[in-house]
Amino acid sequence: MKLGAIEAGGTKFVLGVGNEQGEILEKIVIPTEHPDITVPKVLEFFEGKGIERLGLGGFGPIDINATSPEYGKLQKTPKTDWVDYPLGAKLKEGLGVPVIIDTDVNVAAMSEAKWGNATDVNTCLYITVGTGIGAGAYFHGQTLKGLSHPEMGHIPVKRHPDDDYEGTCPYHKDCLEGIAAGPSLMNRWGKKGQELADDPKVWEMEAFYLAQALTTYIYILSPERIVMGGGVMKQAQLFPLIRKNVLEMLNGYVSSPFLTEKEIDQYIVPPGLTDEAGVKGALYLAMQQ
Amino acid sequence: MKLGAIEAGGTKFVLGVGNEQGEILEKIVIPTEHPDITVPKVLEFFEGKGIERLGLGGFGPIDINATSPEYGKLQKTPKTDWVDYPLGAKLKEGLGVPVIIDTDVNVAAMSEAKWGNATDVNTCLYITVGTGIGAGAYFHGQTLKGLSHPEMGHIPVKRHPDDDYEGTCPYHKDCLEGIAAGPSLMNRWGKKGQELADDPKVWEMEAFYLAQALTTYIYILSPERIVMGGGVMKQAQLFPLIRKNVLEMLNGYVSSPFLTEKEIDQYIVPPGLTDEAGVKGALYLAMQQ
Ligand SMILES: Nc1ncnc2c1ncn2[C@@H]1O[C@H](COP(=O)(O)OP(=O)(O)O)[C@@H](O)[C@H]1O
Ligand SMILES: Nc1ncnc2c1ncn2[C@@H]1O[C@H](COP(=O)(O)OP(=O)(O)O)[C@@H](O)[C@H]1O
Ligand SMILES: [Zn+2]
Ligand SMILES: [Zn+2]
Numbered sequence: 001m002k003l004g005a006i007e008a009g010g011t012k013f014v015l016g017v018g019n020e021q022g023e024i025l026e027k028i029v030i031p032t033e034h035p036d037i038t039v040p041k042v043l044e045f046f047e048g049k050g051i052e053r054l055g056l057g058g059f060g061p062i063d064i065n066a067t068s069p070e071y072g073k074l075q076k077t078p079k080t081d082w083v084d085y086p087l088g089a090k091l092k093e094g095l096g097v098p099v100i101i102d103t104d105v106n107v108a109a110m111s112e113a114k115w116g117n118a119t120d121v122n123t124c125l126y127i128t129v130g131t132g133i134g135a136g137a138y139f140h141g142q143t144l145k146g147l148s149h150p151e152m153g154h155i156p157v158k159r160h161p162d163d164d165y166e167g168t169c170p171y172h173k174d175c176l177e178g179i180a181a182g183p184s185l186m187n188r189w190g191k192k193g194q195e196l197a198d199d200p201k202v203w204e205m206e207a208f209y210l211a212q213a214l215t216t217y218i219y220i221l222s223p224e225r226i227v228m229g230g231g232v233m234k235q236a237q238l239f240p241l242i243r244k245n246v247l248e249m250l251n252g253y254v255s256s257p258f259l260t261e262k263e264i265d266q267y268i269v270p271p272g273l274t275d276e277a278g279v280k281g282a283l284y285l286a287m288q289q
Numbered sequence: 290m291k292l293g294a295i296e297a298g299g300t301k302f303v304l305g306v307g308n309e310q311g312e313i314l315e316k317i318v319i320p321t322e323h324p325d326i327t328v329p330k331v332l333e334f335f336e337g338k339g340i341e342r343l344g345l346g347g348f349g350p351i352d353i354n355a356t357s358p359e360y361g362k363l364q365k366t367p368k369t370d371w372v373d374y375p376l377g378a379k380l381k382e383g384l385g386v387p388v389i390i391d392t393d394v395n396v397a398a399m400s401e402a403k404w405g406n407a408t409d410v411n412t413c414l415y416i417t418v419g420t421g422i423g424a425g426a427y428f429h430g431q432t433l434k435g436l437s438h439p440e441m442g443h444i445p446v447k448r449h450p451d452d453d454y455e456g457t458c459p460y461h462k463d464c465l466e467g468i469a470a471g472p473s474l475m476n477r478w479g480k481k482g483q484e485l486a487d488d489p490k491v492w493e494m495e496a497f498y499l500a501q502a503l504t505t506y507i508y509i510l511s512p513e514r515i516v517m518g519g520g521v522m523k524q525a526q527l528f529p530l531i532r533k534n535v536l537e538m539l540n541g542y543v544s545s546p547f548l549t550e551k552e553i554d555q556y557i558v559p560p561g562l563t564d565e566a567g568v569k570g571a572l573y574l575a576m577q578q
Binding site for chain 2: 061063075076121122123139140142144145146147148149150151152153154155156157158159171172212215216217218219220221222223224249251252253254255256258259267
């Protein structure tokens with residue numbers, strides 16, 4: 001069976017045709033413009049390719065409740081052209097195949113569980129630290145959702161004692177995303193993350209916030225693995241700092257061999273999939289149900 | 290089929306025999322003493338009752354990984370007589386039936402989903418605010434667990450600006466449990482919760498912390514309902530304060546009709562089951578797999 005896969009991001013759409021073995025047979029990348037430009041290009045790409053189902057991992061917030069009349073509709077995204085755009089319905093209508101939709105980070109978590117760095121466990125968390133912070137959880141073949149989809153980047157956090165930066169989140173100011181995503185590095189230190197590589201205090205503070213978030217996710221979700229990706233995590237120096245801070249914050253409370261100095265680098269890991277994570281995850285999503 | 294059910298708490302064990310319809314046919318309560326006293330009483334109660342499976346919702350931390358050689362073993366509980374006690378194995382050995390084990394709060398979440406105030410949804414969170422703070426999540430027929438079981442009471446929290454109480458948690462001092470469980474009320478204000486009913490600032494601060502926790506749980510788990518129980522929640526005045534604070538903290542970020550002034554009292558609710566929640570949940574657990 002041929003399957004369609006879309007990774008819909010704020011800057012680009014990756015479109016793929018693949019099969020149930022997770023092979024991508026054909027792939028293109030198009031920029032995210034106004035929906036009236038981008039969506040016709042998407043339809044054109046899939047036209048006549050014989051796909052029977054389509055999976056879509058989307059930027060959000062987006063309605064991912066399959067029983068909702070607004071399934072696949074974008075909500076109050078910062079990409080204003082896309083606010084309230086019924087992406088799911090347009091694709092379903094245009095292609096005449098079932099469309100299965102989830103968030104980009106849920107799809108990435110699923111993709112890591114199926115083909116990446118979490119294939120040996122039943123539960124995992126994927127977190128991206130980039131322009132924003134988002135995370136998705138995989139749990140025994142499904143992704144975590146309910147009332148809406150998780151928005152794990154917006155949790156409240158305790159401030160680092162040396163930090164008086166007010167925060168960038170338009171909704172919460174100093175939520176996690178507001179003080180630890182890429183733009184907050186720029187705003188706090190006056191330079192982009194990639195230009196701050198040699199300044200240890202930057203990464204100690206960043207690790208403090210990200211470790212606090214992981215500690216919270218561990219207490220609440222107890223995932224069997226945590227995969228960390230996104231632009232900011234390209235600073236490989238963050239990994240050992242985050243691991244150390246997580247162990248200190250947990251302070252021995254959760255019993256697991258993975259939550260020890262010896263094994264934590266097998267617990268908090270970089271992604272196993274790079275380029276094709278989103279589109280491969282969307283392929284897997286297309287196979288659901 | 291007859292099923293056995295145990296609600297194992299720090300002060301008492303509730304033992305029940307029931308059936309697959311959730312009826313409790315017989316029930317006794319015994320105090321939690323040394324395991325060498327309590328466990329023989331448990332075995333004696335179930336002896337000859339013809340139960341084919343046993344469900345146990347236990348105080349913890351406890352190993353709830355069914356594939357672990359230490360399944361059902363207590364870990365570093367404050368009840369020192371029970372540290373490292375292999376409760377699951379002793380019951381399985383003594384009764385010769387399969388024993389299915391989960392945490393007390395996971396069992397309560399399942400019980401509310403099956404027979405209580407969350408029967409109309411597929412996901413819910415149950416939180417108890419008593420001597421400690423614990424929460425369990427129900428997700429499409431299962432309870433949430435992974436590396437270990439969640440310990441949602443121990444998440445880090447931002448301090449209330451008027452609060453300088455240091456916190457009681459032996460592991461983390463001012464984690465949520467350390468500053469918002471029953472004993473912290475006693476320590477901060479010099480009186481037990483039940484004696485502080487008429488002091489509004491007590492409940493405003495308590496609501497600030499509990500609402501912050503719920504906000505975090507909503508961002509991470511997105512449950513379709515939140516059920517709040519435990520001794521401290523007997524202060525019914527907490528419910529409207531918590532609901533108001535949750536809406537303020539979310540600040541409109543999560544789209545759902547339930548996260549509005551109009552419907553939030555159907556979203557954050559008291560338990561539907563009272564006395565028999567634990568033992569009924571354990572019965573349901575006994576039917577799993
Ligand atoms: N090597 C790097 N070190 C630190 N920060 C980086 C690095 N590369 C990119 N970033 C930051 O990551 C953010 C972009 O994140 P990315 O995951 O690439 O994209 P997006 O989140 O928009 O999909 C920017 O704020 C950028 O400054
Ligand atoms: N009506 C009440 N108002 C406020 N606090 C209460 C009330 N009743 C009990 N508590 C507090 O709740 C805690 C006991 O919680 P409970 O859920 O009854 O037991 P446990 O958590 O030990 O199973 C104590 O700290 C007690 O002071
Ligand atoms: Zn925010
Ligand atoms: Zn704690």
